[in-house]
Amino acid sequence: MKIICLIKYVPDMEDFKYDYERNVLIREKMNQILNPEDACAVAFALSLKKSYPHTEIEVVSMGPRNITHKLEDLLRLNVDYATLISDLAFVGSDTYATSKVLSEYLKKQSYDVILSGTHTLDGDTSHVPAQVAQWLNLPHLSNIINIKTHEIELGRLELSVDSDHHVMTYETQLPAVLSLQKDVPYKLPYVRYEDLNKDVSNRLKIISCLDLNLSKVDVGFDGSKTKVTKTFVKTLTRSDKIEVANDDTGIQVVYEFLKEKGFIS
Amino acid sequence: MKKILVYLDGNHPNDLSLLGACELMVEDQAFEITAIGTQDNVPNTNSVYDHVLIIDKCNINSYDTLNLTELLKEVHFQHHYDIILFSASPIGRILAPRLAIALHTGLVADVTDIKSNQGVIEMIRPAYSGKLMAQIVSIGEGPIMMSVRPGVFQSTQTQIKQTSITYLEDYQPKPSKIRLLETHAKAKTEDIRDSKVIISGGAGIIDNFNRLQDLATILNAQVAASRKVVDAGIVKRKIQVGQSGKTVSPKLYIALGISGSVQHIEGLKNVETIIAVNTDKLAPICSLAQIVVEGDALEFIEKLIHKIEQNSLNF
Numbered sequence: 283m284k285i286i287c288l289i290k291y292v293p294d295m296e297d298f299k300y301d302y303e304r305n306v307l308i309r310e311k312m313n314q315i316l317n318p319e320d321a322c323a324v325a326f327a328l329s330l331k332k333s334y335p336h337t338e339i340e341v342v343s344m345g346p347r348n349i350t351h352k353l354e355d356l357l358r359l360n361v362d363y364a365t366l367i368s369d370l371a372f373v374g375s376d377t378y379a380t381s382k383v384l385s386e387y388l389k390k391q392s393y394d395v396i397l398s399g400t401h402t403l404d405g406d407t408s409h410v411p412a413q414v415a416q417w418l419n420l421p422h423l424s425n426i427i428n429i430k431t432h433e434i435e436l437g438r439l440e441l442s443v444d445s446d447h448h449v450m451t452y453e454t455q456l457p458a459v460l461s462l463q464k465d466v467p468y469k470l471p472y473v474r475y476e477d478l479n480k481d482v483s484n485r486l487k488i489i490s491c492l493d494l495n496l497s498k499v500d501v502g503f504d505g506s507k508t509k510v511t512k513t514f515v516k517t518l519t520r521s522d523k524i525e526v527a528n529d530d531t532g533i534q535v536v537y538e539f540l541k542e543k544g545f546i547s
Numbered sequence: 548m549k550k551i552l553v554y555l556d557g558n559h560p561n562d563l564s565l566l567g568a569c570e571l572m573v574e575d576q577a578f579e580i581t582a583i584g585t586q587d588n589v590p591n592t593n594s595v596y597d598h599v600l601i602i603d604k605c606n607i608n609s610y611d612t613l614n615l616t617e618l619l620k621e622v623h624f625q626h627h628y629d630i631i632l633f634s635a636s637p638i639g640r641i642l643a644p645r646l647a648i649a650l651h652t653g654l655v656a657d658v659t660d661i662k663s664n665q666g667v668i669e670m671i672r673p674a675y676s677g678k679l680m681a682q683i684v685s686i687g688e689g690p691i692m693m694s695v696r697p698g699v700f701q702s703t704q705t706q707i708k709q710t711s712i713t714y715l716e717d718y719q720p721k722p723s724k725i726r727l728l729e730t731h732a733k734a735k736t737e738d739i740r741d742s743k744v745i746i747s748g749g750a751g752i753i754d755n756f757n758r759l760q761d762l763a764t765i766l767n768a769q770v771a772a773s774r775k776v777v778d779a780g781i782v783k784r785k786i787q788v789g790q791s792g793k794t795v796s797p798k799l800y801i802a803l804g805i806s807g808s809v810q811h812i813e814g815l816k817n818v819e820t821i822i823a824v825n826t827d828k829l830a831p832i833c834s835l836a837q838i839v840v841e842g843d844a845l846e847f848i849e850k851l852i853h854k855i856e857q858n859s860l861n862f
Binding site for chain 1: 613636641645651652653655657669674680687689729730731732765766784785791799822824828833839841842850851
């Protein structure tokens with residue numbers, strides 16, 4: 283059983299730094315964290331490995347070189363291999379170009395299941411897993427909140443999917459691309475103290491644009507089908523409003539308002 | 548004449564957001580709009596659409612996005628649409644990205660505003676957890692594709708057209724790799740989008756979040772949360788309001804200890820009244836609120852409950 287987890291390191295939005303004069307995000311100064319739902323995917327893979335020790339886990343991430351040490355930490359958690367797909371030519375890739383790059387790598391790998399998160403903290407388009415599935419001609423489901431593995435030996439998984447008003451239970455044939463939602467009951471453990479400095483570099487590889495036989499016009503800004511022409515901070519409109527303190531008078535104002543509008547009978 | 552295709556699915560059958568989005572894109576130009584979907588989800592009489600394509604005879608399950616992508620691709624190659632729109636429903640969100648790859652075109656998700664600038668369509672969406680807005684254009688040859696959340700745009704279209712209705716039947720689906728075993732409905736009251744009154748909490752009430760329910764019970768409201776509370780694992784994502792959560796349009800939204808990031812505010816559409824309770828009266832949410840209460844959210848809950856109970860005793 284081989285699981286590939288597609289993971290992304292995203293700017294920690296708690297640490298948002300913006301240059302309001304130049305209207306750009308100051309990314310260098312922002313901490314990068316593993317996207318929370320992608321962490322759920324890795325955590326699920328690790329839990330599966332506990333039940334089925336022959337499971338092999340590879341994490342694959344596209345991003346800058348400086349996330350190497352973060353990938354190493356995942357290798358210290360019993361992940362078997364980490365692959366960083368990194369090249370300056372990839373800068374500016376939209377979801378079309380990103381999914382193409384990832385798929386070029388995945389086409390040459392063997393796997394039973396590809397896992398990812400459903401949402402990311404940065405772009406939050408949820409496009410890439412579905413697009414990878416399309417390039418690879420695989421079935422895909424997202425918003426997965428539970429996975430049952432009792433038929434895994436038969437090449438099938440049972441999945442519960444959060445679908446607005448319903449919870450749907452599906453059975454999918456493997457290989458498949460499966461995107462987990464944060465509500466899955468899996469959490470990534472911490473690296474054990476004695477493993478903190480363990481040398482794992484022999485299980486990490488870095489793949490460039492050239493390694494994937496992709497031309498520079500297929501990736502980055504040139505290979506993208508959408509272009510961000512402007513970013514800006516939304517200005518909010520100020521409405522006519524009443525400001526009160528959290529005291530008896532303030533509570534009275536709120537109470538009367540609720541009463542007048544019929545929210546309190 | 549712009550040719551537009553909209554994919555309608557079951558989650559929000561009466562939502563005219565997609566039509567509203569079309570109107571912004573075409574401005575005053577004439578356009579021809581085709582709706583595609585299953586019989587249950589598309590109108591089968593004269594409607595606001597010029598054409599309706601019904602896919603039931605193609606024998607594709609609604610969740611089989613592999614086959615649906617192939618079908619939509621074939622339909623596009625027959626009709627060559629300029630614009631293809633999807634509702635950002637659970638299926639729309641995984642179907643649209645696949646079709647964009649199949650058509651080798653760009654896709655913009657969760658568009659919240661559209662501008663047409665000398666014929667170039669600019670799509671605006673929140674990015675970086677909603678802290679930034681990004682203006683995006685589609686480049687390349689393919690049709691412009693976007694997904695739109697229910698309720699984001701309003702349509703002014705009232706004219707009923709002579710709709711042509713066609714049952715698609717020539718498509719031969721490949722065997723499906725996914726099978727639906729079971730569906731169970733969540734209790735309807737669980738959906739914060741159905742609620743007229745929402746009591747929503749953020750970082751400022753994170754340690755006493757369970758107290759929101761007390762106020763919600765009295766006001767016959769539902770409890771919702773900002774992303775911070777969801778990320779902290781205190782409540783489930785299904786009650787999250789905001790760009791990565793749900794878009795709500797209640798009559799009353801009481802924001803307790805929520806600063807109101809752009810991401811959160813994206814989830815508030817056509818809310819009649821916002822009451823914001825915050826220790827910082829300059830928090831972004833306060834600029835949207837009709838009533839701002841400067842102070843601690845927990846204290847506010849206790850005082851307001853006390854006030855309501857006291858007055859009901861007096862009757």
